[in-house]
Amino acid sequence: MKSFNIYLTGVGGQGIGLLSEILLRSADHAGLKVKAVDTHGLAQRGGVVISHLRFGEKVFSPLIFRNQADLVIALERHEALRGLNSALKDNGTLIYYDTVWQPLEVRINSADPVTKEMIQRICRKRNIRDLPIFKADLKDARMQNMVVLANIERNKLIPGIKKEHYDEAMKDLMQGTMLKTNLKLFEEERRR
Amino acid sequence: MKTLGEILLKQTPFSEIVMGNTALVRAMIESHTRVITSYPGSPTPEIAEAIRAIPKEKRPFYFEFSVNEKVATEVAYGAAVNGHLATVFFKSVGLNVAADTFVQLSLMNIIGGMVIVLGDDPGANSSQNEQDNRHYACLSYTPVFEPASPTEIYTFYKAAAKLSKDKGMPVILRLTTHICHAKEKIDFQGWHDRELDKTPRFDTKNGPYVPIAADVFPMKRKALQRLETVEKYADQSPLNQIFDHGNSNRGVITMGLPFLSLMDVLEFADNKPDILKLGMVYPIPVKMVEDFLRVHIEVKILEELDNVIEKEIKKLAYDRQLSTKIFGKMDLEDWIGEYTPDKVFEILKKTWPDLLTAMDAPKDMVSSAPARPPQMCPGCGHRSAFHAIKKALRDTDITVADIGCHTLGFLPPYQMGELLMCMGASTAMGSGLSLFNDTRNVVVFLGDSTFFHAGLPGIINALFNNHNVTLILMENGTTAMTGHQDHAASGQNFNEPTDKIPLRRVLEGLGVRHIYEIDTYQQAKLTEMVKDAINIKEFSAVIARHPCMLKFTREQRRKPGYQPRRVDIDQQKCHRLYECIRDFGCPTFTQMADGRIEIHPDLCIGDGSCVQTCPSEAISMPKVV
Numbered sequence: 055m056k057s058f059n060i061y062l063t064g065v066g067g068q069g070i071g072l073l074s075e076i077l078l079r080s081a082d083h084a085g086l087k088v089k090a091v092d093t094h095g096l097a098q099r100g101g102v103v104i105s106h107l108r109f110g111e112k113v114f115s116p117l118i119f120r121n122q123a124d125l126v127i128a129l130e131r132h133e134a135l136r137g138l139n140s141a142l143k144d145n146g147t148l149i150y151y152d153t154v155w156q157p158l159e160v161r162i163n164s165a166d167p168v169t170k171e172m173i174q175r176i177c178r179k180r181n182i183r184d185l186p187i188f189k190a191d192l193k194d195a196r197m198q199n200m201v202v203l204a205n206i207e208r209n210k211l212i213p214g215i216k217k218e219h220y221d222e223a224m225k226d227l228m229q230g231t232m233l234k235t236n237l238k239l240f241e242e243e244r245r246r
Numbered sequence: 247m248k249t250l251g252e253i254l255l256k257q258t259p260f261s262e263i264v265m266g267n268t269a270l271v272r273a274m275i276e277s278h279t280r281v282i283t284s285y286p287g288s289p290t291p292e293i294a295e296a297i298r299a300i301p302k303e304k305r306p307f308y309f310e311f312s313v314n315e316k317v318a319t320e321v322a323y324g325a326a327v328n329g330h331l332a333t334v335f336f337k338s339v340g341l342n343v344a345a346d347t348f349v350q351l352s353l354m355n356i357i358g359g360m361v362i363v364l365g366d367d368p369g370a371n372s373s374q375n376e377q378d379n380r381h382y383a384c385l386s387y388t389p390v391f392e393p394a395s396p397t398e399i400y401t402f403y404k405a406a407a408k409l410s411k412d413k414g415m416p417v418i419l420r421l422t423t424h425i426c427h428a429k430e431k432i433d434f435q436g437w438h439d440r441e442l443d444k445t446p447r448f449d450t451k452n453g454p455y456v457p458i459a460a461d462v463f464p465m466k467r468k469a470l471q472r473l474e475t476v477e478k479y480a481d482q483s484p485l486n487q488i489f490d491h492g493n494s495n496r497g498v499i500t501m502g503l504p505f506l507s508l509m510d511v512l513e514f515a516d517n518k519p520d521i522l523k524l525g526m527v528y529p530i531p532v533k534m535v536e537d538f539l540r541v542h543i544e545v546k547i548l549e550e551l552d553n554v555i556e557k558e559i560k561k562l563a564y565d566r567q568l569s570t571k572i573f574g575k576m577d578l579e580d581w582i583g584e585y586t587p588d589k590v591f592e593i594l595k596k597t598w599p600d601l602l603t604a605m606d607a608p609k610d611m612v613s614s615a616p617a618r619p620p621q622m623c624p625g626c627g628h629r630s631a632f633h634a635i636k637k638a639l640r641d642t643d644i645t646v647a648d649i650g651c652h653t654l655g656f657l658p659p660y661q662m663g664e665l666l667m668c669m670g671a672s673t674a675m676g677s678g679l680s681l682f683n684d685t686r687n688v689v690v691f692l693g694d695s696t697f698f699h700a701g702l703p704g705i706i707n708a709l710f711n712n713h714n715v716t717l718i719l720m721e722n723g724t725t726a727m728t729g730h731q732d733h734a735a736s737g738q739n740f741n742e743p744t745d746k747i748p749l750r751r752v753l754e755g756l757g758v759r760h761i762y763e764i765d766t767y768q769q770a771k772l773t774e775m776v777k778d779a780i781n782i783k784e785f786s787a788v789i790a791r792h793p794c795m796l797k798f799t800r801e802q803r804r805k806p807g808y809q810p811r812r813v814d815i816d817q818q819k820c821h822r823l824y825e826c827i828r829d830f831g832c833p834t835f836t837q838m839a840d841g842r843i844e845i846h847p848d849l850c851i852g853d854g855s856c857v858q859t860c861p862s863e864a865i866s867m868p869k870v871v
């Protein structure tokens with residue numbers, strides 16, 4: 055198989071770490087060779103958090119070349135645009151949770167907010183599949199990542215990874231009610 | 247669920263996906279490392295997280311977070327000369343703090359063995375510089391192993407520990423940020439615990455251990471002799487590898503993360519150069535390098551940060567009168583930043599313009615996303631402190647930052663803490679700024695972990711020499727920025743509860759005459775206190791206290807019956823003065839397209855520190871949602 059590169063991005067506190075770990079382990083359960091790296095450090099203090107995931111036989115560095123990601127997953131709209139610009143290749147796929155955590159400059163009016171339409175326009179121009187996701191009745195914001203995961207599965211965005219692989223990965227990482235609620239949400243959303 | 251603690255102690259061989267930092271812990275266990283010490287700093291804190299995953303009674307070693315890196319190094323050394331294999335780990339700049347002790351280590355006969363694990367940070371991902379700690383290795387005659395992946399962290403540590411024990415000398419395992427944090431599947435070997443030999447084996451006969459006067463030279467001679475033997479060891483070591491692409495024209499000598507980047511970049515090359523990948527970067531395997539130079543017409547040294555290896559190799563080529571064309575650093579940019587695949591692509595293109603085919607790049611790049619600098623969390627006590635303290639100061643007053651979450655105060659809208667150096671430097675820099683200065687008040691900030699780490703000498707100096715500065719201790723009860731490690735005033739160390747060493751008692755003991763103390767959420771009172779404090783024309787201290795709310799909220803969420811709370815904005819009362827976003831600046835406040843301010847439901851933690859900041863009293867007290 056050709057290598058497959060995923061660039062995962064969001065804001066510190068959004069649960070990027072868990073999502074990235076699930077994807078990584080799902081790929082492993084699917085028999086893919088994996089490499090990954092998360093950015094830590096200052097990130098958890100409201101900055102940008104990024105995770106690189108690379109699947110395939112001929113993968114060395116965990117870091118993806120600029121604009122060579124096949125799939126960009128973002129948990130926030132501004133970060134979706136940043137990821138689209140800096141990481142995604144033409145003809146790739148962008149999936150993002152359409153919530154907004156305003157960066158400082160936007161809050162104080164010194165920069166324009168990013169709109170859904172803006173992202174859509176760029177995606178069209180670059181022939182990128184654009185999948186904004188939002189679940190209005192979601193109670194716990196920390197489960198937005200699970201809604202995104204379910205939609206990744208539903209749209210079969212990662213070649214080679216099947217539903218059972220996602221399930222197995224979740225079981226590796228969670229237990230008790232947390233596992234139950236997450237599996238339930240995952241199941242509901244992927245069938246929607 | 248797989249629990250990390252159980253995985254790490256498995257007796258039979260197994261494979262698992264882990265981060266480099268976690269792989270290190272398994273390697274330490276398999277090597278029977280008995281004493282491990284550290285002071286937190288990125289990229290290494292996850293090593294301690296993995297250790298924490300093993301219940302204390304089951305840990306086959308002793309671990310502590312010491313008060314600073316120098317102390318951590320000394321504790322590890324003490325244990326090692328008593329016969330225990332020891333390891334100390336910390337971030338890049340930690341070695342500056344530990345240096346006074348570290349540079350002596352190679353003079354000693356460290357009978358138990360001692361590995362110094364360094365988390366260097368090319369790219370300054372989370373550090374105040376990107377210093378290349380290999381220089382310290384040269385200056386102290388200490389061998390350096392440099393892994394390129396989590397798997398290599400695991401195997402290289404074991405080799406380093408063995409070498410160190412065999413030779414009784416310190417050995418460095420040099421990691422970098424994206425090696426520490428990389429994840430991959432590793433095949434681990436089995437392991438059996440050995441009974442701990444508790445005999446204190448310190449014996450002056452193994453020494454000398456006192457480098458004074460005439461003893462210094464024989465000790466130095468021994469250190470140099472040992473290093474010579476390691477040079478031979480390096481030449482035999484399987485950790486240095488050749489990747490033969492059958493290219494007699496071109497070769498690359500590289501190591502660590504740049505090696506991985508190179509391998510990815512070479513997917514774009516038809517005629518791949520041969521590669522010598524160094525696993526030992528100090529001393530270099532001389533014979534191997536010489537042979538590699540001899541069989542290539544041109545050799546590129548692909549080396550992140552400084553030209554440490556380049557100088558060694560050029561010296562070697564000169565001594566052996568080799569005619570190989572050696573390409574080292576070509577311009578200033580080669581010295582700066584992490585050698586990511588993109589960077590290595592550019593460097594190779596610069597070196598050999600014909601080597602690589604072009605990469606597809608998107609053509610239509612237009613808009614850019616607004617920057618998202620890190621910021622203090624919702625409810626952060628430091629935010630309340632800055633908001634209040636700013637009101638007590640004039641624009642011309644000088645505010646000095648220290649290292650920690652409060653450093654983020656330099657960003658808008660607070661712009662507090664206009665100078666930053668390194669841990670513990672604020673009080674003494676402020677003391678210097680106060681000399682000949684009768685017009686501008688000097689206010690210095692200091693975090694509580696930093697107070698104990700390196701803050702005390704500056705404070706004592708200010709008292710001893712009577713400097714007129716106001717110290718603001720930003721006490722949040724934890725080492726927040728690096729992931730909430732306990733410190734001497736937390737009442738808990740890594741292993742057990744301990745007596746707190748309260749900041750106030752330390753200050754009183756030192757004889758500080760003017761001490762103020764307040765919870766930072768009492769903003770108006772804090773403003774008044776700081777006004778008082780800066781009017782005193784001698785050293786004064788304000789303890790501005792509030793628990794780290796990120797830690798606090800996480801702990802609350804885990805408790806049964808936890809009920810989330812939030813503030814609300816009464817749109818009738820809101821006069822759109824925007825103090826909440828422009829001055830107080832909690833990220834919860836979101837400006838809507840019509841100019842309205844709303845509370846972000848995912849961000850507000852219901853701490854209520856903002857309520858007092860609204861001049862129109864439009865923010866309601868937090869309520870359960």
Ligand SMILES: Cc1ncc(C[n+]2csc(CCOP(=O)(O)OP(=O)(O)O)c2C)c(N)n1
Binds near residue numbers: 287315374692
């Ligand atoms: C010599 C050195 N060691 C470690 C670090 C890593 N470091 C960065 S911020 C920080 C936390 C300081 O804690 P504290 O003073 O309590 O401030 P807080 O982050 O809690 O506000 C540390 C240890 C460093 N920058 N320099």
